[in-house]
Amino acid sequence: MIGVWGALAGAIVLLLVLLAWARAEASSKDSRSDWGASDQEQGESVESCSLKIVSQLFSAPDSKFISGLESPGLENLFRRERTAVALHWVQETSATISRILQRHLEASRLSSDLEIAMEARILLQYVRLKLNCGILFALIHLLGPQRLAGAALHTERLTQRIGEALREFQSAAQLREPDGAGTP
Amino acid sequence: MLSLIIWWSGIALESILLVRGLQAKLWARYPVFYAYILFVWLQSLLRFSIFHSRPQYYSAVYWITEGLGVLVGCAVVFEIYRVGLAAYPGTARMARNLLGFIFVLASTKALVGAWNDPQWWLISTTMDLEQVLRIVQALAIVALIALFFSYSIPCGKNLRGVLLGYGLFIVESVVWLTFVPLAGAKFHQFWYQLHPAFYFVILGVWLAHLWSYLPSPDPERAVRLEAQYQRVAAATAQRLREARGYLAKAVRS
Numbered sequence: 001m002i003g004v005w006g007a008l009a010g011a012i013v014l015l016l017v018l019l020a021w022a023r024a025e026a027s028s029k030d031s032r033s034d035w036g037a038s039d040q041e042q043g044e045s046v047e048s049c050s051l052k053i054v055s056q057l058f059s060a061p062d063s064k065f066i067s068g069l070e071s072p073g074l075e076n077l078f079r080r081e082r083t084a085v086a087l088h089w090v091q092e093t094s095a096t097i098s099r100i101l102q103r104h105l106e107a108s109r110l111s112s113d114l115e116i117a118m119e120a121r122i123l124l125q126y127v128r129l130k131l132n133c134g135i136l137f138a139l140i141h142l143l144g145p146q147r148l149a150g151a152a153l154h155t156e157r158l159t160q161r162i163g164e165a166l167r168e169f170q171s172a173a174q175l176r177e178p179d180g181a182g183t184p
Numbered sequence: 185m186l187s188l189i190i191w192w193s194g195i196a197l198e199s200i201l202l203v204r205g206l207q208a209k210l211w212a213r214y215p216v217f218y219a220y221i222l223f224v225w226l227q228s229l230l231r232f233s234i235f236h237s238r239p240q241y242y243s244a245v246y247w248i249t250e251g252l253g254v255l256v257g258c259a260v261v262f263e264i265y266r267v268g269l270a271a272y273p274g275t276a277r278m279a280r281n282l283l284g285f286i287f288v289l290a291s292t293k294a295l296v297g298a299w300n301d302p303q304w305w306l307i308s309t310t311m312d313l314e315q316v317l318r319i320v321q322a323l324a325i326v327a328l329i330a331l332f333f334s335y336s337i338p339c340g341k342n343l344r345g346v347l348l349g350y351g352l353f354i355v356e357s358v359v360w361l362t363f364v365p366l367a368g369a370k371f372h373q374f375w376y377q378l379h380p381a382f383y384f385v386i387l388g389v390w391l392a393h394l395w396s397y398l399p400s401p402d403p404e405r406a407v408r409l410e411a412q413y414q415r416v417a418a419a420t421a422q423r424l425r426e427a428r429g430y431l432a433k434a435v436r437s
Contacts, residue, residue: 004362004363004366006319007315007319007358007361007362008358008359008362010319010322010323010358011322011354011355011358011359011362013322013326014322014325014326014351014354014355014358015351015352015355017325017326017329017330018325018329018347018348018351018352018355021329021332021333022344022348024333025339025344102336105334105335105336106335106336108274108335109272109274109275109335109336109337110271110272110274111273111274112273112274112277113274114274114275114277114278115278116278116281116282119278
């Protein structure tokens with residue numbers, strides 16, 4: 001009924017997952033007591049950049065101004081610096097997206113009315129944003145940040161929107177379950 | 185002689201596991217798992233006695249008990265889900281729906297396949313059915329571990345042992361069921377040597393993890409509340425010390 005390779009692949013995947021899980025469980029056993037504190041520290045840094053900064057970072061006028069000075073060295077330096085900052089922004093945004101999802105998962109695991117459709121939608125949105133970041137990262141390397149203002153602003157807006165939506169979702173869930181949903 | 189020793193050693197280890205389960209009252213927390221171990225223990229005794237007293241019935245007894253074992257194994261997977269996600273009702277409900285759907289789908293497919301096959305009682309078809317159900321169990325375990333990973337759900341030592349041991353057992357079963365119809369006598373001989381060693385490893389994992397009861401870690405909310413409480417208590421103690429200091433100064437002056 002099931003092919004040899006399919007069955008073997010299933011067995012190997014299960015074995016690898018089991019070993020990875022056992023290893024992760026063993027290594028996280030000691031650090032578990034610090035989870036609460038580290039989460040709070042992480043919680044402070046979930047905020048992302050403002051749209052204004054992103055728009056300035058990816059805008060063309062600065063580049064035009066530097067080009068107007070007709071100094072190739074300065075232009076090169078400016079381009080290098082701007083590219084580095086833009087790449088750093090992409091990495092930070094990607095990390096922020098991961099932190100937002102992590103916080104959502106940690107908060108929602110205790111929720112009593114978790115919906116598959118909603119969780120799948122959030123996961124898809126997360127994958128889409130991560131993909132955006134990956135594409136942006138590659139394009140910044142290839143084209144430089146100046147031509148990507150639209151894409152960067154779109155990613156930033158989406159990140160902010162998903163962050164706000166999840167925050168509202170969590171506060172609504174907390175209001176609905178004030179005394180702990182996990183207790184029988 | 186060696187096969188006899190292996191047979192009796194397996195039965196002895198299963199007995200120790202059952203006795204420890206009773207002594208540590210673990211059977212009340214994992215009733216289906218211990219029912220499964222009891223079933224395997226009885227199955228080993230039955231197969232052993234049939235093999236030596238009425239070998240002509242051995243094949244029939246083997247496949248009937250094997251089929252029953254697969255069904256009880258499905259219940260073990262459900263119990264692992266139940267215990268692992270007990271403190272996470274939303275995640276548990278989501279997982280239950282998905283798991284139920286996967287089991288119904290796989291069982292329907294297997295039953296339809298068996299119904300369409302006029303010789304469905306043949307050993308090869310029984311093995312196919314078992315393989316399908318074992319693969320479904322493997323998928324269910326992978327899905328559960330993915331849930332544990334993604335929702336950062338901590339797992340107690342006992343449950344970790346049940347899951348790890350049973351997962352290894354499923355891996356071994358799937359490999360065995362895949363290669364048995366294809367491989368020749370040499371592979372069978374090789375596997376008959378390897379199988380008991382693997383089974384002892386599984387029993388060892390269960391014994392090491394289920395020797396005594398260890399509660400699963402509480403959900404993080406409790407940890408946070410505790411931490412908040414301790415922070416408030418420490419701040420209050422500090423303020424009281426300061427107030428006492430001021431009072432002492434005021435009294436002295």
